[in-house]
Each structure stands twice: as C-alpha cells, then as structure tokens.
Amino acid sequence: xxxxxxRASHRNxxxxxxxxxxHQTADATPSVVAARAVSCRPMSLARxxxxxxxxxxxLAGQLRDRAFLRRAVRRFMPGEELPAxxxxxxxxxxxxxxxxxxxxxxxxxxxxxxARVRDHYLDVLAQVGARRLPAEISVKLTHLGLDVDRxxxxxxxxxxxxxxxxAGSFLWIDMEESRYVDATLELFxxxxxxxxxxxxxxxxxxxxxPADLGALLPFAPAIRLVKGAYNEPATMAYPSKRDVDAAxxxxxxxxxxxxxxxxxRAVFGTxxxxxxxxxxxxxxxxxxxxxxxxxHMLYGIRSPEQRALAREGVPVRVLISYGTHWFPxxxxxxxxxxxxxxxxxxxxx
Ligand code: FDA
Numbered sequence: 001x002x003x004x005x006x007r008a009s010h011r012n013x014x015x016x017x018x019x020x021x022x023h024q025t026a027d028a029t030p031s032v033v034a035a036r037a038v039s040c041r042p043m044s045l046a047r048x049x050x051x052x053x054x055x056x057x058x059l060a061g062q063l064r065d066r067a068f069l070r071r072a073v074r075r076f077m078p079g080e081e082l083p084a085x086x087x088x089x090x091x092x093x094x095x096x097x098x099x100x101x102x103x104x105x106x107x108x109x110x111x112x113x114x115a116r117v118r119d120h121y122l123d124v125l126a127q128v129g130a131r132r133l134p135a136e137i138s139v140k141l142t143h144l145g146l147d148v149d150r151x152x153x154x155x156x157x158x159x160x161x162x163x164x165x166x167a168g169s170f171l172w173i174d175m176e177e178s179r180y181v182d183a184t185l186e187l188f189x190x191x192x193x194x195x196x197x198x199x200x201x202x203x204x205x206x207x208x209x210p211a212d213l214g215a216l217l218p219f220a221p222a223i224r225l226v227k228g229a230y231n232e233p234a235t236m237a238y239p240s241k242r243d244v245d246a247a248x249x250x251x252x253x254x255x256x257x258x259x260x261x262x263x264x265r266a267v268f269g270t271x272x273x274x275x276x277x278x279x280x281x282x283x284x285x286x287x288x289x290x291x292x293x294x295x296h297m298l299y300g301i302r303s304p305e306q307r308a309l310a311r312e313g314v315p316v317r318v319l320i321s322y323g324t325h326w327f328p329x330x331x332x333x334x335x336x337x338x339x340x341x342x343x344x345x346x347x348x349x
Contacts, residue, residue: 010267011170033328046338051231053332063326073330075301077321085322089135089301092318096310098134104323107142111152116144122163129167136171136320137164137202139182154187171220175201177230178208185212194248199265203228203250205237213251217258222265223272224296225235225251225264226315227272230333245275253286259293260286266293269319270303276309290314295317298333 063069073343078088082103089099101124108114121137128135140158146153157173164171173188175181181221188200199222202209206228216223227244228237238244248270256279258264268279276295283293294315309318321329334340 004305011338023062046336047335048231050338050341051334052330054328054335055231057106058325069330073326076330076333077326078299080322080324080326082124082127082322085320086131086133086135088320089133090131093134095307096316097306098136098315098317100136100138100319101128102138102140102174102182102319102321103143104321104329105143105325106140106176106328107143107147109148111145111148114148114153114156116141116214117145117296118144118160119161124167125160125163125167125202128169132168135318136170136172138174140174140176141187142180146180146183146187150183152185154190157187157191157198158194161191161198165195165197169197171195171198172222173198173200175203175226175228178206178232181208181212183205188221189216189219192221198222199224199267201226201269202251203237204251205232205244207236207238208249209247210254211256214223217254217264220258220263222267223254223255224267224269226269229336230239245272248275249278250284253282256286256288256293259283267296267317270292271295271297271305273302280314 026289029262077085077222082101089101103117103120104123105117108117117127117139121139124137127133128137137160139157141153141157144153144156157171161171165262173184173191175184184200191198195255200216201224202213202216204225206212216234225248238247252266252268255264255266259266268276270276270316280290280349283290290313295306296317297317299318299320306316306318
C-alpha cells in the first residue's frame with residue numbers, strides 16, 4: 001500500500017519532479033502540456049534539466065531505489081532481467097513484431113566490466129538463436145569499454161557481430177553523445193568491412209550527420225535513423241524540433257533512394273507518426289515497397305500504432321531495454337516528453 005503521507009526522505013525527488021513538471025504545466029491541462037511538449041519551440045527548460053539529471057550520479061543514487069520511480073519505469077521496461085525482455089519479445093513475435101534487445105548501461109570504467117557486458121550479449125544471442133526468436137541486439141560502445149580500451153572494444157564488437165550472424169540475428173550499434181560519433185563510425189566501418197549483419201544509428205539532430213551518411217553509403221550500410229536523445233550544444237545539433245524533423249526527412253529520403261537500389265537497410269527509429277507518414281509518402285514516390293524499410297519504436301510507446309503499422313505490411317521492431325542501470329536512460333525518456341513526469345508524480349502520491 002502507498003503511504004498516505006510522502007516521507008521526508010522523498011522530499012528532494014518530489015521537489016525535482018514537481019519543478020520539472022511545473023515548467024510544463026504552470027497554466028495547462030495535461031493535454032495542453034502534451035501538445036506543448038511536441039511544439040516547435042527550441043529545447044524546453046524541462047528537457048534540458050532532465051537531460052542534465054541523466055548525467056548526475058548523485059541524483060541516480062538518490063532516486064534509483066525509490067519505489068515510485070521503479071513503478072513509473074515499468075511503463076517503458078518489461079523488467080530488469082533478461083527473461084522478462086525475452087518474454088516480451090515472444091509476445092511481440094506473436095503479433096508479427098520483431099524486437100531489438102538492449103541491456104541498459106553506458107560509460108563503464110573498467111575492462112572487466114566491459115567483458116561481462118560482451119559475455120552477457122553472447123548469452124542473449126545464444127538464447128535468441130536457440131529459440132529462433134526474431135530478435136536483434138543493440139549495444140552502446142561505452143558499455144563495451146570504448147572509453148577504457150578502444151582496441152578491446154573493437155575486438156568485442158567483432159566477436160558479437162560474428163555471434164549475431166551465427167544466431168541469425170543482427171547487431172546494432174547505438175549512437176551516444178556527439179563526442180563519441182567519430183570513434184563510433186570508425187569502429188562501425190572496421191566491423192562492417194568484415195561482417196554484414198551489423199548496423200549503426202545516426203542522429204538527425206546533428207549538423208554533421210548528412211556528411212556522415214554520405215561517407216557510410218558506399219558501404220551498403222544498415223542505418224537506424226533517429227532524432228537524437230542527448231543534450232548537445234546548438235553548434236553541434238539543431239535546437240528546434242522543426243529543424244530536426246526537416247533534417248530527418250532529407251536523410252530518410254537519401255536512405256530510401258539507396259533502399260530502392262538494394263544498397264542499404266533503412267530503419268526509421270521514431271514515434272513521430274506525422275514523420276513516419278511523410279517518410280512513407282516519400283517511399284511511395286520512390287517506388288520503395290512498404291516491406292523494404294522498417295520502423296523501430298521503443299517498448300511501451302505507441303504500442304497500438306506499432307501493431308497497426310505491422311498490419312499494414314511495414315516491418316516493425318520494438319526496442320526492449322532491461323537491466324538495473326536504467327536511471328540515465330529513463331531520464332532521457334522523460335526528456336523526450338516532459339509531460340511523462342506526470343506519470344512519475346502520479347506514482348508518488
Ligand atoms: P518526438 O520526440 O518528436 O516524439 C514524437 C511523439 O512520440 C511524441 O509526441 C510522443 O507522442 C511520442 N513520444 C516520443 N518519445 C516519447 C516518450 N519518451 N514517452 C512517451 N511518448 C513519446 N537516440 C540516440 O541518441 N541514440 C540512439 O542510439 C537511439 N536509438 C533509438 C532506437 C530506437 C528504436 C528509437 C525509437 C529511438 C532511439 N533513440 C536513440 C531515441 C531518439 O533519438 C529520440 O530521442 C526518441 O525516439 C524520441 O524522438 P521521436 O523520434 O520519437 O520524436
């Protein structure tokens with residue numbers, strides 16, 4: 001049972017959540033808040049604060065074990081352990097929807113930790129292969145020790161790419177903050193030269209991404225195009241949603257042109273249904289069949305629309321996150337839609 005009175009020890013977290021929510025809600029109903037969250041304004045203060053919070057080890061320590069936050073996180077995560085994620089993948093498969101599995105974690109500081117992450121994913125791939133699940137994996141390079149030992153990280157990604165191919169699966173490489181983009185793309189190119197079943201994420205909000213895409217296209221790459229989830233300076237990334245969406249569409253069209261020539265695997269990782277509609281219209285114009293490109297979304301977001309797209313013949317995958325290291329990742333999910341803070345507050349009272 002939830003306590004009638006919120007304990008004093010919750011005070012800091014409540015204040016933070018309410019302040020964040022208040023920035024969005026001072027004079028608005030929840031539906032107005034949601035509309036504002038997707039408006040064309042430059043990055044809101046709430047989003048900026050949440051992205052800052054995602055980098056705070058102190059805040060993670062204060063909030064991680066609070067029951068109200070753990071309850072709220074469940075909306076985006078079937079559970080902290082791998083069996084819960086595999087169970088969700090089985091349920092999605094029954095609906096004709098594939099999945100992408102990712103263990104939460106980033107920026108490990110010791111080589112042994114990175115090796116354990118590699119071994120965990122090898123186990124995931126073995127289970128996916130044995131159960132013939134339509135599941136792929138997605139990894140963060142800093143979770144595999146990019147900051148600690150770049151050569152060992154590359155070797156681990158090669159091992160995972162081979163195991164993914166053996167399991168009939170696929171390895172995706174996430175894109176993290178802009179300071180990692182060069183290293184991520186360099187590593188991707190090395191792995192891609194030896195393995196086919198590996199792809200990388202590109203972020204439309206980065207001003208550099210059109211050039212990065214141009215450099216990757218000769219490799220017949222698999223690209224997951226997303227808007228971008230981190231707190232980047234305006235010199236690096238477009239601050240307004242309108243500019244990010246416009247950049248996304250231009251990049252999507254370039255990818256679709258390659259798909260039309262069977263020279264790329266294009267994945268559109270977004271919940272922006274208006275954007276998905278426009279991408280699909282471009283695909284029709286380019287005579288790219290709906291089954292030739294994919295839409296990937298996150299677990300727990302836009303689930304009815306995921307099913308509708310799958311029924312219309314668009315291959316859909318759901319990225320399922322699991323693990324105990326969910327705080328930074330969850331803060332980024334809140335930042336994407338600060339009105340989500342309301343769900344946290346509701347779990348608190
Ligand atoms: P946008 O933020 O405009 O949202 C469109 C609509 O979707 C909103 O109006 C809302 O209705 C719904 N929505 C979006 N986010 C929501 C949320 N958190 N809760 C509830 N509703 C929400 N980023 C990155 O930097 N590197 C990466 O490797 C990846 N990988 C990745 C894989 C996949 C499969 C997806 C779907 C996303 C990522 N991302 C990512 C995250 C991505 O950059 C972006 O932050 C989110 O997808 C949110 O942006 P949208 O494109 O959904 O649009």
